[in-house]
Amino acid sequence: MRYSGHEWFPCRYAWLPKAVRALADDPxxxxxxxxxxxxxxxxxxxxxxDRFKSFYSEFLLNFEMxxxxxxxxx
Numbered sequence: 440m441r442y443s444g445h446e447w448f449p450c451r452y453a454w455l456p457k458a459v460r461a462l463a464d465d466p467x468x469x470x471x472x473x474x475x476x477x478x479x480x481x482x483x484x485x486x487x488x489d490r491f492k493s494f495y496s497e498f499l500l501n502f503e504m505x506x507x508x509x510x511x512x513x
Contacts, residue, residue, distance in 0.1 A: 454481065458489040 457479055461468040469475050475486040 454485065454489060457481070 458469065461475070461478055468478060469486060469490040472483050472486050475481075475489075476483050479486065479489070481489070
């Protein structure tokens with residue numbers, strides 16, 4: 440995955456927990472960019488970043504909650 444300059448956001452403290460809460464409710468929450476924009480209240484480029492960070496940090500594996508994520512939200 441390649442990012443252009445406007446998509447390279449640093450990982451902010453509040454963004455990843457927001458994604459984790461949404462993913463705990465619906466593991467496919469980041470799959471649909473437009474739906475995620477409405478649900479998370481962030482821009483579409485941030486949705487792409489959160490999707491990447493969620494997979495990178497192993498919160499998601501094939502849009503299924505990983506054991507790590509399950510342990511964090513329980």
